[in-house]
Amino acid sequence: MTLPVALSGTDVIGQAKTGTGKTLGFGLPLLERVTVPADVEAGRATPEQLTNAPQALVVVPTRELCTQVTNDLLTAGKVRNVRVLAIYGGRAYEPQVEALRKGVDVIVGTPGRLLDLAGQKKLDLSKIRSLVLDEADEMLDLGFLPDVEKIIQLLPPKRQTMLFSATMPGAVIGLARRYMTQPTHISATSPDDAGATVANTTQRVYRAHSMDKPELVSRILQADGRGLAMIFCRTKRTAADIAEQLARRGFASGAVHGDLGQGAREQALRAFRNGKVDVLVCTDVAARGIDVEGVTHVINYQSPEDEKTYLHRIGRTGRAGALGTAVTLVDWDDIPRWQLINKALDLKFPDPVETYSTSEHLFEELGIPRDTKGVLPRAERTRAGLAAEEVEDLGETGGRGRKAAATTTAPAVEERPARTRTPRQRRRTRGGTSAETTTESLESPALDSPALDSSASEEVSQPRSPRRRRRTRVGSTGADTAIASAAPTMVETAEPTVAPAPVGQVPAQPAEPIQEADSESKPRRRRTRAVKAVETVVEAVEAAVEAVTAPEAPAETKPRRRTRAVQAVETAEAEVAPATDAEAETKPRRRTRAVKAVEAVTSPEAVEAKPRRTRAVKAVQAVTTPEAEVKPPRRTRKTVAATAEVPAAEATPRRRTRTAKATAQPEA
Template sequence: MHPDIVRALAESGIERTFDIQALTLPLALRGEDVIGQARTGTGKTFGFGVPLLQRLTLPGDGTPQALVVVPTRELCLQVSQDLENAGKHLGVRIASIYGGRPYESQIKTLRKGVDVVIGTPGRLLDLAEQRHLVLGKIATLVLDEADEMLDLGFLPDIERILRMVPDERQTMLFSATMPGPILTLARTFLHQPTHIRAEDHEAGAVHERTTQFVYRSHSLDKPELVAKVLQAEGRGLTMIFTRTKRTAQKVADDLTERGFAAAAVHGDLGQGAREQALRAFRSGKVDVLVATDVAARGIDVDDVTHVINYQTPEDEKTYVHRIGRTGRAGKAGVAITLVDWDEVPRWKLISDELGLGIPEPVETYSTSPHLFTDLGIPENATGRLPLSKRTRAGLAAEAEEDFGGTRRRRADTPRKRRSRQRRRTRGGREITPATRTDGGERTASTATDEAADTTRPRRRRTRGGVPHTPTAEHAAPADKEESTRGDSGERPTRRRRRRRRGESVGSANPANTTETAAEAD
């Protein structure tokens, strides 16, 4: 390995390889195609990241030389951070391309020039079709968590991306599980790949250092039960997984009301709020992260001691990835799964598929003695966190990044809004509205010249083709007789009659003629 990469990894505390890395690095460094399969949390990121960085031609010309495709935004940020740490002494330019952020900033980064692009399929295709992302010089392509991309429906997008990159390239595919469609994709687009499996069988996907507890719990008692579990001895950072976005937000709000420093990550939140929650969780400002399965893939956070499945996962693969957030990098962890009565059949399938031997979870409530014994919960624990233990800063202490376009400018006052209005002109002269008094009536300027320059000119009125000038002074609207007379006191011409349908312009109305004659007499 390149000495600068070794030095960067050593500064991060990484000095030895895991099994998947030891088996993958010799082949990947030679440029061969690789299919890497290993359980989550065993270092697959550096298994492809180190060869990718070492095979770059530096300094580059600004055109991307390597492309890493990931299924989720959170995993994109995680992989980007890992590669930046490993290549910080090489001067590698890395760009993260994913949805939820404005296009402009990502296009600007690509125009400045990058060496490695890491992104989600949808945004990568958008920028590639707009000719902002050039894929013609990609020498290394990585598909990370390929089975998750299959589950999310990204397989057609992946095939389109594979057809855009050059045929002469190194392709590496990494995942914890290898379903049939992914193997078919690998055989189609990879050139004589070597399939590396770090475990002997699928059941080995579950960490030996992760202690698993499964309880049958009623949905109405789950909030109280979880609140007591979060007060267990030795609990550090904790992740709680739900199946739905609404449940995730509800659980996070309930825990916050009970005094815990909790945050939520799910699809209904904006990208700024999702990144804010992850930053607060990594920095320790919040110690409970409630998330849907969007955060179950590849999120590597140090010191996650407990994982709680608030709702039973859909299948065994989701279960493996959820509990894989703890017990990472050789550390021990605790995984707790709460199974409702209607979820027992689904859990039985997961237990049988993984060989866990827990087909029937024990019925458990927030007051059950074995719950306190299993998890080391103090006997005096209640459903609320004591005030003396509320030491976390909370989510509000982490600033949310503003992507622009959604917030009103702070200095936007009514006066400044009026000053930004378009200036109106007529005949080359600026038009400004006449001033108003408190009563709402228009008032003229004290000087005639100023009034002519500043007041808006009135529309010229005509009657029978003859220009008509309205009177300058008006009496009270109630006095109709006076209000219709001008300065001379003479009655003005009667208002024009509205022409009726079917009446020509020159036609005469007998009634109107008689009335006019009588008036003339």
């Protein structure tokens, strides 16, 4: 029904049940409409119409369906030598880009990788004349609608568009109205098959317990006449667990789900097609379009989400007129969901029968021998298994599915190349003194080189003086004396050390110990703000005293730097020295804290008027008057009570407290 309409170039919406041949329904018109060299030889086309750009595009939702459609189109177009390329994720980019560069006629791909290559300018979609969306409803369910719209925008406006699927929801019809031009809707059904499911498929629905399902499935797989079987699960974890349990029970099983790499997924499908594996446990990723000859049983280990998923699952059997059996196991929690599916598809299983692995009706309805156990007998384990199928190295992105490292002989451990230069030696110091050079660095062959730097050797020969700790006390000279006296001892006890020599030079011999004459030099004191203030005031006082006692002292030949201390001294001299008439008329200078401190100490009125005791004044008094009178201690209650010599009779009686009463009792 589709072939004449599609060959004429009209847009088509094709809807048919699973297993009725939709792939060739759109594949044959695509192969006929592309221009290949065989058409030029037959005179149906001119050489100018030939191009290396793709002329037809088929968009599919899953990778497994992509490979299957590609193989079908390659088989159908073998006579005309049509170049068909599969583009999907999980494989390396380089082979696909190289095939596009050589030239392709038909492309079958998934939306993600198609957009990726088109964005990299590796895929040219400007010459596409036919577009096919296979399993269009599944692409909408998986969220591919935005990607599909982006792909359609990259195509030329004049083209043929065809949509094919077993179910056509309203969203697909809306997509058709937006991007198709007067499409022809073709719905292919048989007169004797009015239902939504295929009549050749026998359906069985049982209510089973989740803990009894593995045993139940193991007995179903030993039914009479059972060929290849597919088991569908809702989650990836469940699929992997069931495949492992069946393998332990003796069945040749494989798994296909999203957590596996592309190489492992294709390995399982190849082993299933080749007969090395007879049980394929998979998720809904393999429920669309997978066509394997000889599948007799489909088991829904977990209830499907909706009626569309149920139709595509059981559609893997009973294909192309063959007979098949579909068994659905429903948990107690999934009964409401199953009742909705049963009502939507108008089935006859509203209330499934409670079934266990030992139920009599299970053996009768599915043709299972009575003495069947949950483990496959060793005599029937004739399949080669999944390990017999090699994993193809697809160069996957993300590093999954690569071959084991044991397949390639790894070279021996490479020897490390000889060092071309001496490694840098680390310097370790303790308390500012460098540690002794290690024996390895002294015995290094690089140090035997005759080429030495004389300047560097001279620097090494000079010993490094130990670092001294500086302790300062404000306004006290005792710390200075202690440091000065302790300095010779510290220097004498320090061991002579040698700084590590630079790379490529001979280390110098230890220098002579430091002489006592050098060690007697006064160590440098840390000048704090308080010390600087004291020194400034002392210098000002000394300068003022000298100015009073020796006014005729000659001035220094070299002028001193005018700092704050010098300015204070000059101010003090100007105040103490007799001023002339010219100087008296000048404006007095600004009185700073240092000047005020000097005036407070040196002025004769300082004895009569008590100056304000500031920090600077206190510091001056502490330095200039060491024999100053000690201020009497502060009079507190205790000192008054201790020094008072008042008779007990004349003293005012105090309030008797508990403590006083307790003290008076022993005296009485």
